[in-house]
Amino acid sequence: QITLKESGPTLVKPTQTLTLTCTFSGFSLSTSGVGVGWIRQPPGKALEWVALIYWNEDKRYSPSLKSRLTITKDPSKNQVVLTMTNMDPVDTGTYYCALDQATPGSYWFHPWGQGTLVTVSS
């Protein structure tokens, strides 16, 4: 059974750096083809893809957030870490991590973690 779970602070102040951890089980991020992504959702708004890291350390970032993001992995701990600098109240929302599924010609997310709510406020 594949599971993922997000963890991190529930409250951060504006301008601070957010660090979120995705801890997973049931697969290995050392296996060829595997990727883990982050997706966020402001309250009452749509899903937004944030970042993704592949088994081979390749990384992809949302163009609108790229300058503020770093994604890393620690396969030995079965973890993926997302850092986002210079947090702003508009970054408030639920942050999900998910396993990146590959089918010929496409990628999609399944399963997802339960999500973690991050509030940016002074």
Added chain:
Amino acid sequence: YVLTQPPSVSVAPGQTARITCGGNNIGSKSVHWYQQKPGQAPVVVVYDDSDRPSGIPERFSGSNSGNAATLTISRVEAGDEADYYCQVWDSSSDHRVFGGGTKLTVL
């Protein structure tokens, strides 16, 4: 790459709901659909245009052609009330893209 969904769709129980996802030549891409109920994480209900993961009822189906993909929910039930999102892979950038979401209301 931009995906456009109607903000809301309403349907009576037992009827058929159709939720569209528009994008430039989206028919050339594989489209995936997620269902998100209040307070829950999204769950994929259709992937690769028309495939269903195990455990998803046959009432959920998908199609994709030209500039629009469609998620069709037959014999709609009250439990289908949720937000639905389409998603594609942008091969030119290796980015994932989500649509703006559609709230399905069961009257």
